[in-house]
Amino acid sequence: MTDSHLLAVAFDFGTTYSGYAFSFRDNPLKIQTNQGWIAGSDQLISLKTPTCVLLNSKKEFDSFGFEAENKFASLAEDGQHHSWLLFRRFKMLLHSNETLSRTTTVEDINGKSMPAMTIFAMSIGYLKRHFLEALNKQKIGIEDSDIKYVLTVPAIWNDNAKQFMREAAEQAGIETKRLKLSFEPEAASIWCQTITTKAKESLSKSGNQYMIIDLGGGTADISVHEKQIDNTLKELHKASGGPWGGTVVDDNYLQWLKQIFGSATMQKFQEEQMEDYFQLHREFEIKKRSITPDSNGKITVRLSASLRELYQKNEKVQLDDKIASLGLKGMVTFTGDKLRVDASVIKGWFEAPINSVITHVQRVLKEPNMQRVDTILIVGGFGECKLAQDQIQKAIRNKCIIIPEGAGLAVLKGAVRYGHSPDIISSRIMPHTYGFSVLETFDEQTHYDATITFLDGEKYAEDVFSTIIRAGEGVTLGKIISKGPYTPTCQDNTTFNVYCTEKVDPKYTTDPGCKHLGRLRVSHSNGRCCKDNKLNASFIFGDTELLVKAVNLRTGEEFETYIDCL
Incomplete structure (x- = not known):
């Protein structure tokens, strides 16, 4: 990364909310955030907006955030929303997704699918446009090439999820050489x-x-x-960490409502009273923040009267009887559009993620x-x-x-x-052991449990894990580990299969817990034979992403490449 940028902007692309902030190079600590997205009629102002994308009937981007939710709700009121698509809270698709690829799809709130890469790219593209408009209002003459972009990602994400975010950002018009991925807890630490x-x-x-x-x-x-x-x-x-964020509390709340009103009623409520459905989420988001250890007695949550009306239409059991049957008599009451819930019940929704x-x-x-x-x-x-x-x-x-x-x-x-200052994190701990799958000349003592193959009459052990770096090893920023020389099996290019595992000393790439990370493909100049194109591969560790360089030993030609994890 060069230091020719005039300012740095960060996009915090969250599961629930997204936002951005920026500062100029000459005063990096004077950080400006967007002054507030407005939720709608209730004038809720937030420094972040919901991670929510609306596509029109032609599957083109229409809007993002509060605007997307409000427009979709308005369309639903008039029964015109059926051909539109609304995607919410889709970031968790990337968490621990071993099968993630460029063709992975994501479903909108009504189960319609779109390529996930497209939805992520649209989201990042919106944040970029919104930022540039805000920037141009206060400073003119700044070119896109003057900006360094930063995209936040969970530190616990796999390499494929990080690559997915980078490629989505590229599709959104962010030049890859001006993009850094920042681990979220590291950013907070800084x-x-x-x-x-x-x-x-x-x-x-x-x-x-x-x-x-x-x-x-x-x-x-x-x-x-x-x-x-x-x-x-x-x-x-x-x-380290896991899927223990605030949305678990939201999910527990919705599951609890389904127990009371029934899944069918909640589904109809979402489909027929979209505006009230979104308001239910926003209302709970505000209420969730106000729950304290001292909260006791009953807590009031506003609940649209339309939900009770739907219940009375669709269910035979009276609501009070249903509450009693769930053992909640005296703990849950309804007054008009107010749901009164005992604090102990609400606190229970928080237990699993916090524990x-x-x-x-x-x-x-x-x-x-x-x-x-x-x-x-x-x-x-x-x-x-x-x-x-x-x-x-x-x-x-x-x-x-x-x-x-x-x-x-x-x-x-x-x-x-x-x-x-991307070099402010001077060293990191490797989360995995990385290595290649190689053939090794068969050794009876070492390879007694190996799969055997013969090449030119010689006996080889297959799928041997050739370790590049081990899990738990500390690496300084820019640490280079070179491996080779490797003789290509093809004159035009060389493809290495890269594997990773949490084990410190794996023996074979077929060991339990060992997974195929991706392919490292290096194109090279033609020689007279494969031996003319022997390569050294250098892995550059310590950054948020793994970088690779390969050198043709005959020509000295250097190739910068990356492991394709998708």
């Missing part, structure tokens, strides 16, 4: 180094070790860093090399939830737990800072 609060005091001394828990909409993403003497950050533990986070964090902190970690930062949208904060603080008592001001925007602002 931002917390700059803010003048208790967090900075705890993190600013060299040698200090701390954990970042990024609780987002879809995932909980956990990293551990050590502040270095040169002010860079060293990763101490491979990124999963706590169990995982405790397991990581018990590891021998984590004993000096004395501070925990909680950031992210779900990280602002008082209930989550309280439960984590009660469960992990021997650590200093800090929730920085503006925890929900820490990732976004840190990603902007990372765009200006």
Whole structure:
């Protein structure tokens, strides 16, 4: 990456909400965010907008965010929405998806499919256009080539998901050489180094070790860093976490409503009262943030009268009788358009994701090399939830737990800072062991359990895992590991099959847990024979993505390439 950019902009493409922020190179810490998307008639103003895409009847992009939800609801009111497509909360499609490819599809809220790459590209393209319009209002004459783009991704994502996001950004018109991917907990860690609060005091001394828990909409993403003497950050533990974000609470709420009103009624409610359906989500989003450890008695959630009317039309059992049959008598009541629910019921919807986070964090902190970690930062949208904060603080008592001001925007602002100084993360821990599948001359003692093949009368062991780098190994930014020489089997190009596993010392690429990551294809000049095109392959580690260079040993020609994981 060159430093010729005038400004850096970060797109926080979230499961639930998306937004952007930017700053100019001459004042990188003066970070500007969009001043607010307006939800609609209730004038809810947010610094992020729902990750939601609306396509028209010709499957062309129409709108994004609150605007998309409101327009689709309006179309539904007039019965004109049937040929339109609305995609919501589709980012989790990329989480732990081993079969992810360029042809993977995603379904809209009514089950209609579109290529996922198209929907992601449309979303990123919208954020880019919105940003450029905002930028041009305050500064003219800035070219696209003056901008460095940063796209946030969970650190726990696989290589194929990261490549998917990069290619979607390219389709959205972002030049790949001006794009960086930023790991979300790393970005939060970077931002917390700059803010003048208790967090900075705890993190600013060299040698200090701390954990970042990024609780987002879809995932909980956990990293551990050590502040270095040169002010860079060293990763101490491979990124970890799971699908334990705030949307789990939303899903639990919807499942609970289905128990009361029935799945058929909830489906009709979504189809026939679209505006009320979206309002139900927005209402709960606001209510969710207000639940605290001290919340008791009954909590009021507004619920459209249309939902009760649909229930009375479609169900034979009276609503009060249904509530009693579920053991909720006295805990749930209805008054007009108000649903009154006992706080203990609502708190129950939070238990699963919060308990999963706590169990995982405790397991990581018990590891021998984590004993000096004395501070925990909680950031992210779900990280602002008082209930989550309280439960984590009660469960992990021997650590200093800090929730920085503006925890929900820490990732976004840190990603902007990372765009200006990508070398601020000086080393990372490898999450996997990477290697090639190779043939090895058969050795009776080593390859007693191998699949055997013969070439030119010689005996070889197949599928041997030739390790490039091991899981758990720390790598500095730009660390180069060269392998070779390799003799091509074809004059025009060489294709290597790359594998990865969480095992430290895999023996074969067919071992359990070992997966085919992708293909590394290198084109090369023609020689008289394959031996003329012997190659060395150099893997460049330490960045958020794996880079590869190959050198033709005869010509000195250098090829920069990437592993195709899709």
